[in-house]
Amino acid sequence: MELVPKIETVGLNLYYGDFLALKGINMKIPGQNITAIVGPSGCGKSTLLRCFNRMNDLIEHTKVEGKIVIDGLNILEPDTDLISLRKKVGMVFQRPNVFDLSIYNNLKFGLRIHRMLDGKDEIIQSIRGGLEQVGLWQELKDKLGNNARTLMLEQQQRLCIARVLILKPDIILLDEPCSALDPIATLRIEELLQALKQEYTLVIVTHNMQQAARASDYTGFMYLGELVEFGQTNQVFTNPKQELTENYISGHFG
Amino acid sequence: MPRRISEYIIESLIKLSGLLVIILVFLLFLFLLKDSLSLFGVYPLGKFLFGRSWLPISEPPRFGVIPLFLGSLYVTVGAIIICVPVGIASAMFIAEVAPKSLKLVLKSLVEILASIPSVVLGFIGIVWLGPALRNVLGLTTGMCGLTGSLLLAFMALPTIITIAEDALVSVPRTYKEAAFGLGATRWQTLWRVILPSASSGIIAGVMLGIGRVIGETMVAMMVTGNSPVIPKSILQPLRTLTATIAGEMGEAVSGSEHYFALFAVGLVLFVITFIINFIADAFLRRARK
Numbered sequence: 001m002e003l004v005p006k007i008e009t010v011g012l013n014l015y016y017g018d019f020l021a022l023k024g025i026n027m028k029i030p031g032q033n034i035t036a037i038v039g040p041s042g043c044g045k046s047t048l049l050r051c052f053n054r055m056n057d058l059i060e061h062t063k064v065e066g067k068i069v070i071d072g073l074n075i076l077e078p079d080t081d082l083i084s085l086r087k088k089v090g091m092v093f094q095r096p097n098v099f100d101l102s103i104y105n106n107l108k109f110g111l112r113i114h115r116m117l118d119g120k121d122e123i124i125q126s127i128r129g130g131l132e133q134v135g136l137w138q139e140l141k142d143k144l145g146n147n148a149r150t151l152m153l154e155q156q157q158r159l160c161i162a163r164v165l166i167l168k169p170d171i172i173l174l175d176e177p178c179s180a181l182d183p184i185a186t187l188r189i190e191e192l193l194q195a196l197k198q199e200y201t202l203v204i205v206t207h208n209m210q211q212a213a214r215a216s217d218y219t220g221f222m223y224l225g226e227l228v229e230f231g232q233t234n235q236v237f238t239n240p241k242q243e244l245t246e247n248y249i250s251g252h253f254g
Numbered sequence: 255m256p257r258r259i260s261e262y263i264i265e266s267l268i269k270l271s272g273l274l275v276i277i278l279v280f281l282l283f284l285f286l287l288k289d290s291l292s293l294f295g296v297y298p299l300g301k302f303l304f305g306r307s308w309l310p311i312s313e314p315p316r317f318g319v320i321p322l323f324l325g326s327l328y329v330t331v332g333a334i335i336i337c338v339p340v341g342i343a344s345a346m347f348i349a350e351v352a353p354k355s356l357k358l359v360l361k362s363l364v365e366i367l368a369s370i371p372s373v374v375l376g377f378i379g380i381v382w383l384g385p386a387l388r389n390v391l392g393l394t395t396g397m398c399g400l401t402g403s404l405l406l407a408f409m410a411l412p413t414i415i416t417i418a419e420d421a422l423v424s425v426p427r428t429y430k431e432a433a434f435g436l437g438a439t440r441w442q443t444l445w446r447v448i449l450p451s452a453s454s455g456i457i458a459g460v461m462l463g464i465g466r467v468i469g470e471t472m473v474a475m476m477v478t479g480n481s482p483v484i485p486k487s488i489l490q491p492l493r494t495l496t497a498t499i500a501g502e503m504g505e506a507v508s509g510s511e512h513y514f515a516l517f518a519v520g521l522v523l524f525v526i527t528f529i530i531n532f533i534a535d536a537f538l539r540r541a542r543k
Contacts (some may be wrong), residue, residue, distance in 0.1 A: 053278060083537040086437035093435070097428035109446060110436045163436065 005069075006031035006171065007052060007199045012066035014056065021047050023225040025066070029218070031170075034193060034202045036216035036233065038209060040248070043222040045205045049173050052203065053089040054082055070171070087114055090164030095180045096156030098148035098163075103140055106148045106159060107131075110167045130166035134158040134192060135176045154185035155166060161192070172196070174204040178211065190215045209249055213237050223246045283524065290521040293317070293514035302518060308482040308493075310502060310512045317515040319522060325399070325492035326468060326526075327476060332403025332488050333410060333467045338460055340407070341414030342429045345456070348415065349422035350444050361419075368412035375405045376476030384477055391489065397479035399488035405473045410463035417462060421455025421541060422448060454541035465527050471496035495523045518541030 005028035014022035022044050029035045037045045050056045051068055054075065067074045075085055075142060087110075099106050099191050107127045111117050116126070127144070131137040132232045136158050140151075148159055157177060164172055175191075178186040193202055193215060212219050213233060220230040220246075229236060229245045284450065297317055305318020348360050383404060384396030391400075425448045433443035449456075479491020480501060493501075498509075499516050506513040 053435065055431070055435060058431075083439065084436045088434060091435035093428065093431060095428060097432040099429055099432065099447050100425075101447075109433070109438070112446070113436065113438045113442050160432070163432075167436065168497070 004031070005029055006071070006205070008067075008069045009048075010067040010069070012048075012051065012068060012184065013064070014044075014051065015063040016059070017061045021225050022051070025227045027220060027227055029201065029203060031201045032197060032199070033217040034197050034204060034215060035218040035220065036212035037203065037205045037220045037222060038207070038212045038248075039222035039228075040253070041207065044225045045222050046175050048222065048227075049175055049203060049205045050091075052171065052173055053086050053091055054080070055091065059080070070177055083114070087167050088169055089173060090167060090169040091173045092157070092160050092164060092177045094176045096153055097158050098151070098159055100147065100149055101147045102145050103151075103159065104144040105156075107163055107166055108198075110163055113243045114167060118223070126166050130162035131159075133165050133196070134162045136162065154181055154188065156183075157181060157189060158192070161196075167195075169200065171201045171203065174202065176205055176207065178206075178208070186211070209251075221248060223248070286517055286521045286524055287518035289514050290340055293511065293518045296511055297355070297515065302515070306484060308498070310506070310515065315511060315515075317511070317518070319495075319519060319542060321415045321482050322493060322498050322519060323522065324484055325478070326494040326496070326523075328399045328485055328488050328492060329406060329474060330464065330467050331404045331405040332399060334460075334464060336403060336461060337407035337414060337467075339411045341411050341460070341463065342418055342456060344411070344415045345418035345459075346370045346421055346444060346449070349419045350440070350448065364412050364415050367408075368416075372409060372470060372472040373476070375409060379405050379473065379477035393489055395491060396510045397477055398490055399478055399492050402474050402478040402494070403488065405477060406467045406470055409470060409473065410467050413466055414459045414463040418452070418456040421452035423460065424455070425451045430516060446532030452541075454537045458534045458538040458541060461530050461537065465530045465534065468530065469496065469523070469527055475500055495519050499523075 005027040007027075009025045009027045012022055012025040012027075013020060025048060037048060039045045047056065051064065052070070054076075056062045056064065064076055066076070068076050070085075070089065071082075099109065101109070104127065107130055108117075108123060111126060117123060128137055128141070132141060136155060139155070148156065151159065155181070161172070161177075178189050181189065190211065193204070196202060197217075204212075216233045216236060218231065219233045219236040221228045221236065221240075221242075223244055229240060229242045231241075236245065237249055240249065244251065274373060300508035302317050302344060303317055303336060304320060306320050307316050307318050308321050309316040343474075344360075344364075348357055348364075379401050380397075384401045386396070387393065387398070387401055387404075414543055429447050430443055433447045438447070474494040475497035478493060478497065480493050480497060481491035482493040485492040499519055502512070503516055506516055
């Protein structure tokens with residue numbers, strides 16, 4: 001089965017100082033799907049995710065080699081416009097990191113920095129659209145002025161997703177987005193992700209194997225900085241090609 | 255058993271020192287109030303609070319606090335206008351922009367700045383800043399409100415910078431990540447995310463800085479011209495509440511009307527700084543939440 005990858009990495013190496021954190025990653029992530037990246041702590045899965053929107057640039061002494069091609073463009077080129085890259089490739093973090101601002105201003109922030117502001121009505125429309133997509137509009141439409149940090153954690157995480165969606169991204173990176181949530185909230189976020197994959201390419205890092213199995217279409221297993229196996233989730237979980245993968249997903253280590 | 259006794263002793267000592275501070279402040283206030291009230295027995299309160307001239311040794315004397323209050327107000331507002339933007343900008347630079355090595359140097363420089371005795375600043379004001387301002391602005395004298403404002407701004411800077419920097423640094427790192435992740439530049443992140451989150455702490459720092467400016471005496475006395483008249487502008491000689499007390503207490507006959515009037519001025523000052531500290535405290539408490 002041949003598919004056009006949305007994100008493709010070619011011989012991707014990443015160094016933190018002298019430490020080689022990602023070793024020759026070759027990976028083709030298909031569009032309009034959910035791809036899970038799993039592996040034990042410290043295997044480099046978050047590091048890999050953060051390469052896709054160049055968030056690793058914020059950490060000193062990192063060096064990246066190889067290529068990451070998104071829609072035919074190598075985003076590791078030095079002249080890449082990071083601002084539009086991060087608009088196109090949004091990110092949701094481990095802990096809901098809403099700003100200490102009102103719900104309204106949390107959502108308006110992105111619109112403002114990308115100069116997507118065209119009059120109050122349009123802002124409200126975008127904000128409404130974003131909140132509807134994550135199923136928060138009914139709950140929050142009368143409370144847009146409240147501080148976002150007063151919301152429940154699940155609502156905060158949904159708001160973080162809305163904050164990304166409102167910028168009309170192509171790809172959404174999720175770095176263990178449910179690790180701060182209880183099981184029910186986790187399931188509801190997963191449902192939301194299923195709905196979103198129609199329009200977006202989702203890449204989710206998780207340490208929760210069940211989550212990867214239930215929520216993703218493709219799975220990559222990483223170990224000690226290497227991509228051990230990548231394939232359709234069904235196949236990786238039921239019929240892994242590598243012994244290491246089998247040992248990990250069956251709970252022998254990790 | 256001995257452990258319980260030593261616990262008890264330590265606990266009592268701590269309780270005692272805490273109580274002592276409260277009692278001292280309270281006594282201080284009572285003392286000021288008592289001596290001020292002695293004035294209002296012989297000099298009407300309304301004429302003190304709203305009187306437009308301060309002529310303590312004329313016959314009959316007049317103790318209108320308005321010129322002194324305005325003197326303090328002009329100098330303080332001037333200092334605030336100068337030190338608040340500079341202080342916040344410096345704090346932003348130290349907290350978010352400066353590389354690590356520069357950060358350490360700057361932080362210790364700010365501490366050194368805080369330790370310059372005010373009389374030294376006053377001296378610099380008399381021999382250098384005052385004459386320089388007179389020449390540049392074409393004033394009749396350099397000993398005026400602006401000179402005081404500049405030096406007092408300088409004195410308030412360390413307080414503002416230190417507290418504002420603390421507030422900025424304690425904004426969770428995750429906010430920064432979120433903002434960068436959305437494609438914000440460093441400046442947008444700093445201005446629209448980090449600064450609003452730190453605002454309570456920054457305001458508290460500013461209020462404490464202002465408290466310092468209002469209470470400062472030596473610089474005010476040395477460089478503002480010591481002229482207790484209602485100032486028409488900040489470029490004229492004026493006199494602050496603090497400088498009046500410090501300057502006249504030595505000449506006032508103990509127990510005289512003038513003597514009590516100076517206590518009343520002290521009471522006004524006490525009330526002002528109390529209000530400012532109260533506001534600062536309220537903001538600090540909100541910042542910690």
